[in-house]
Amino acid sequence: MADNGNTHDGAPHAVDKAAPPRKAGRGKDAQAGTRARERDVEMIVAWASFAALIVVMALAQGGVLVHVDMNDARQRVHSWFSAPRYVQLIWIPVYLLLAVWLVRVGNGRRHAKRLGRARFTMLGALFTAACLVGVGWVFAWAFKNYPASVTLIVVQTALVWVLWFLSRRDDASVWGWAPFSLWGSWLVVETLVDIARAVTYYVSKDGAMSGTAQSVATIVLALALLAAACLARFRFDDWVFGLVSLWSVVGIAIHLMDVSKFTAVVIIALAAVTAVFMYVPWKRVSGRLGTIEPRRQEPTKAQREAMRSLDAPHVEDLRADDDADTVDAHADDAAHTAANKDDGR
Template sequence: MADSNTHGAPRRTGADSPQPPETRAGGRAKDARDKDGGRERDVEMIVAWASFAALIVVMALAQAGVLVHVDMNDARQRVHSWFSAPRYVQLIWIPVYLLLAVWLVRVGNGRRRAKRLGRVRFTLLGALFTAACLVGVGWVFAWAFKNYPASVTLIAVQTALVWTLWFLSRRDDASIWGWAPFSLWGSWLIVETLVDVARAVTYYVSKDGAMSGTGQSVATIVLALALLAVACLARFRFDDWVFGLVALWSVVGIAIHLMDVSKFTAVVIIALAAVTAVFMYVPWKRISGRLGTIEPRRQESARPRRDARRAPDPSQSGDLRSGDGGASSHKDAER
């Protein structure tokens, strides 16, 4: 029989057949979504890095004394509270910013997949991080110009935002790079909050004269003890060992700074710090099995737990497969 393809046109195969309009439209829509998602990711990262850079610049200017404003007509501004970190203790801002930069790089590389906040171009972590940086810029200006009500309010808000970031990041990423930057940042902000509160109280109480040495000593010891107690809570309740390091670094620095003012206060704070360090970081499990019960349990990421719950049970799947096989064999036998 003669071939019906009389004009010599090549035959169409299934591989050469054109895609249906629905497939082409779906592919274009997917490409458009990918491009929009990439643009949104770029916008989020640009805003996050810009706010982070603004915080670093403003903090550097404040530490250099460029933004500091002191009213020499107000004698209370020349009265310093004992609970204040010396200049070298403030160097902790350097590792804080370095770890935050590493976290931002990891986020920019797409190692974290977080849901968008509705139609907003930010994830929850990105929005909270940007807000924390911008609030921190406002706090630096308020503190530099001695606006104590605003500075205490702003640093309290910033501390709450950072610890929210710590919670959300630790919930999904139990690695040290996921939560340690926010633990370091948040624990130091707690120290700064206590310093701001102590400075504000000293300023307003000194209206009729400087505070007595006894009052300053008691207040400083109480604040140091409270900070160390919170560090122990973080260590044994959440297995957060970074908080303790920041607390010890801060109180020891404050104590050394007070050696020329009140040796008694300095020695008491150093003794409290030593006891706390032994309590938090000595491997009690190696010393005694009974003492090992006070060590914290390791925190696991919530994501592996959710994946484990969603994974099918191998025994059940095996039973189902064997059941299907048995049914098939039974049907074959009947045939």
């Protein structure tokens, strides 16, 4: 009877000792649930800011937000370096690629470190900030507030290129960095357009700029944009920047055909030379010219790991589940071991 009493008394003791680890497993499950909820909040805010940017941009492109003061003669003086309406259609692929990026980030398989105790990751916070700054820029540009519009477009461009750098560092796939390259390169074009428009507005205080000054300024800006495209192509192997630059300057040149054929022809010639320089496979033309082509950058260790994790379940969730199962198994083993010892007595 004493043995039986000890047996019944010992088993609950062993189970009680093993019970706390079960709570630890549940705690990890709760933490995983908290992380998931925080992730949901981040994605909701990101999608909301992205949707706001799309709506405001659509209203501006549709002419709803455009405000022109006809009493201000300078607002009727236009800069030659301005993208025509059809060139602005590039916003469509920009938004489509950004939507794909958001879906990939929000699928729960790619996770980044949070900003301290905040609920946002670095990428999520920067993306939301870029969208909100973009909304402010659209309003400033629509209401002809040139100092504010130039400042905001410069800030937004900087944020997008930081996103490009961080995303390219962690994800070597095209879907990781191309959306920000497309967005950032078009914002570079928009920045030059805003600066040219602001300069034209303030210089035209005493009269419109001369055709020669407009021609020289337009050619210089186009040359600077194409040079930046070459730098991106050969320094960072970013071929998207070049496509956006060529699309923009050719559109501007065609738009200027009725204004200054000389300026248009010069810009088209510069674009043609740049396109040949950036995209012709020189290795196939001549082995000696192979050094002209940009060297493909090998993915880093972090990029390779990120690419492998895209099609795998979330590592933290697996660890949490494994830890919980391990704790449960240890608890059961401890209970059985204690029971067997008491039976042996």
